[in-house]
Amino acid sequence: MSDQVFQAGKFLSQIEHPKDLRDKFSVDQLPDVADDLRDFIIDVVSKKGGHFGASLGVVEMTVALHYVFNTPYDRIAWDVGHQAYGHKILTGRRSVFHTNRKYKGISGFPKIKESEYDNFGVGHSSTSISAALGMAVASRSKGELDRQHVAIIGDGAMTAGLAFEGLNHAGVENTNLLVVLNDNCMSIDPNVGALKEYLTDITTSHTYNKVKDEVWHLLGKMSRFGTEARDIVAKVENGIKAALLQDSNLFESLNFRYFGPIDGHDVVHMAKVMEDLRKIPGPKILHCITKKGKGYAPAEAGSPTKWHAPGIFNKDTGEIIKVTPNDPQPPKYQDVFGHTIVELAEKNEKIVGVTPAMPSGSSLNIMMKAMPDRAFDVGIAEQHAVTFSAGMAYQGLKPFCNIYSSFMQRAYDQVIHDVAIQELSVIFCLDRAGLAGADGPTHHGAYDIAYMRCIPNLIVSAPMNEEELRNLMYTAQLDETKGPFVIRYPRGQGVMLDWKTPFKKIAIGTGRKVKAGSDIAILTIGHIGNEALTAAELLEKNDCSAAVYDMRFVKPLDELMLHEIFGKYDHVITVEDGCIQGGFGSAVIEFMVDNGYTSKVVRLGIPDRIVEHGSQEQLYVECEYDADSIVREVIKMTSSTKSAGIAS
Numbered sequence: 001m002s003d004q005v006f007q008a009g010k011f012l013s014q015i016e017h018p019k020d021l022r023d024k025f026s027v028d029q030l031p032d033v034a035d036d037l038r039d040f041i042i043d044v045v046s047k048k049g050g051h052f053g054a055s056l057g058v059v060e061m062t063v064a065l066h067y068v069f070n071t072p073y074d075r076i077a078w079d080v081g082h083q084a085y086g087h088k089i090l091t092g093r094r095s096v097f098h099t100n101r102k103y104k105g106i107s108g109f110p111k112i113k114e115s116e117y118d119n120f121g122v123g124h125s126s127t128s129i130s131a132a133l134g135m136a137v138a139s140r141s142k143g144e145l146d147r148q149h150v151a152i153i154g155d156g157a158m159t160a161g162l163a164f165e166g167l168n169h170a171g172v173e174n175t176n177l178l179v180v181l182n183d184n185c186m187s188i189d190p191n192v193g194a195l196k197e198y199l200t201d202i203t204t205s206h207t208y209n210k211v212k213d214e215v216w217h218l219l220g221k222m223s224r225f226g227t228e229a230r231d232i233v234a235k236v237e238n239g240i241k242a243a244l245l246q247d248s249n250l251f252e253s254l255n256f257r258y259f260g261p262i263d264g265h266d267v268v269h270m271a272k273v274m275e276d277l278r279k280i281p282g283p284k285i286l287h288c289i290t291k292k293g294k295g296y297a298p299a300e301a302g303s304p305t306k307w308h309a310p311g312i313f314n315k316d317t318g319e320i321i322k323v324t325p326n327d328p329q330p331p332k333y334q335d336v337f338g339h340t341i342v343e344l345a346e347k348n349e350k351i352v353g354v355t356p357a358m359p360s361g362s363s364l365n366i367m368m369k370a371m372p373d374r375a376f377d378v379g380i381a382e383q384h385a386v387t388f389s390a391g392m393a394y395q396g397l398k399p400f401c402n403i404y405s406s407f408m409q410r411a412y413d414q415v416i417h418d419v420a421i422q423e424l425s426v427i428f429c430l431d432r433a434g435l436a437g438a439d440g441p442t443h444h445g446a447y448d449i450a451y452m453r454c455i456p457n458l459i460v461s462a463p464m465n466e467e468e469l470r471n472l473m474y475t476a477q478l479d480e481t482k483g484p485f486v487i488r489y490p491r492g493q494g495v496m497l498d499w500k501t502p503f504k505k506i507a508i509g510t511g512r513k514v515k516a517g518s519d520i521a522i523l524t525i526g527h528i529g530n531e532a533l534t535a536a537e538l539l540e541k542n543d544c545s546a547a548v549y550d551m552r553f554v555k556p557l558d559e560l561m562l563h564e565i566f567g568k569y570d571h572v573i574t575v576e577d578g579c580i581q582g583g584f585g586s587a588v589i590e591f592m593v594d595n596g597y598t599s600k601v602v603r604l605g606i607p608d609r610i611v612e613h614g615s616q617e618q619l620y621v622e623c624e625y626d627a628d629s630i631v632r633e634v635i636k637m638t639s640s641t642k643s644a645g646i647a648s
């Protein structure tokens, strides 16, 4: 990690903790603080990478929140958390902010263990309202009636069912809860759905806004005359809102007091409004209009999706610096998915594509562009994505429902209840399966093999390369293939340059021997098999002959192949980019025991602990299933048994 020093500006350099912000600066100085904070984020992220546009969009909101609320006594729950860089910098982590998302550095998301100011760990979206409400109810029950609780949630995250579950409950709990709606019209890709249109409606209704401003003004004046006067004004305000804007009751009908929309980049105004809201008891929502990438011209002018997490860039020119190797590179698995689904859909009119808010991340955007009527971005709504796919499958369509492995955790019941029990032919493509890298534990796709393979009727598979991904996708959409079909693949590139090979059906539940060997068998599932292959090739030079099997299916397992393997080898290693507990290796051991074999088996994979962030390569090494670790394990296994006189 470089020791590069990042210099904070005149105002920011005086702030180690929010108390400094509150003690040293007047409201009128907040714009200067915000400017410094923005510059600091731009400086560090341009050189170190990370999420970008979202944090720039909430600079003013962050400053106002820490200025008005007595953090950390007052509680702040950020939603998703990729926008909390300013919060980290203002809360004691400025000097280590350059280690953000790096191996052993600070996390890219709020995390309880990292700071007392991070009141709730995040990474997945739409948890903030429920979490803040839980804290608020707990405070109330402890008699801490002065403690405030704030949830900051984006318009994208607001589309999830969980957010509405939180709102629905919060509306009947009289707690000190403020929901700040950070509305920038963007998820990672443009936000979608009717709620987005509703929010735009409120924002653009001029009559409503004019009257609302006047009422707000009056409210401010009347509040000086006590709560009764304020209540009267509030009632009048609600009545006006309801009359002027037919739909204005969405939040109010859930018993929230709705305020806004206000300019989320006017830090002084925001601080004043928040100060007012702090004094109003009960659930409140403050609707703030912001812009992703605010204050950095190239990001404001360019695509917010591109500037979501642009990587390293030249902050003076806005040029994104891509280190492109000279040699041609294999494609990313997600792109193989994106191109292949279009290719298949051109031949099979039953195919449709579904993504919950990840068109770019999953590359379903390729299909959305080519076949807009057959590809659906349903918003951040994994549960809905699965059940919606189930409905389409019932009607005879072949949905490819593409969900990141870790986000699929949200929709587990839907997979069982709506798809597996009913034996519906939904094809689940689980992207980012395995260790996901710098996003860390919230995003590692660690558990899907274990949580999918226990469900009856599911086929669970993983390709070792691009060609296998294509062929699994091809096999899954054939009419003769019945029932739900899971295909998991990792973040990043595959291994084949010429990947657009003709489609071939893969017999369900069959593996393949990738390399012959006599001393030991290495059984693998998915892309990580390439590490095993590299290991076997290295071992060959050391006079150790390791066979490598790409099992392709976790369920059903290739039993014929396993009988052959356990009949032949006393030493077996399983390798998977997934949790060891209950995963692929466990499935192999279950087979072994059930069939009376007694080989020595070592399972390599993600250990039974939370693995933090770092590059995928660093994490494979840490978890000891990179090629070198596999070599070491093979040597340990074969040499120890040889010396113990039980040679294979």
Ligand SMILES: Cc1ncc(C[n+]2csc(CCOP(=O)(O)OP(=O)(O)O)c2C)c(N)n1
Residues within 6 Å of the ligand: 054, 079, 080, 082, 083, 123, 124, 125, 153, 154, 155, 156, 157, 158, 182, 184, 186, 187, 188, 356, 357, 358, 380, 382, 407, 410
């Ligand atoms: C459950 C879940 N699904 C998908 C994602 C991926 N994701 C991360 S940020 C994001 C967009 C969030 O949009 P919004 O809430 O509006 O926040 P903004 O980026 O605008 O700050 C998405 C879809 C996630 N983090 N969690």
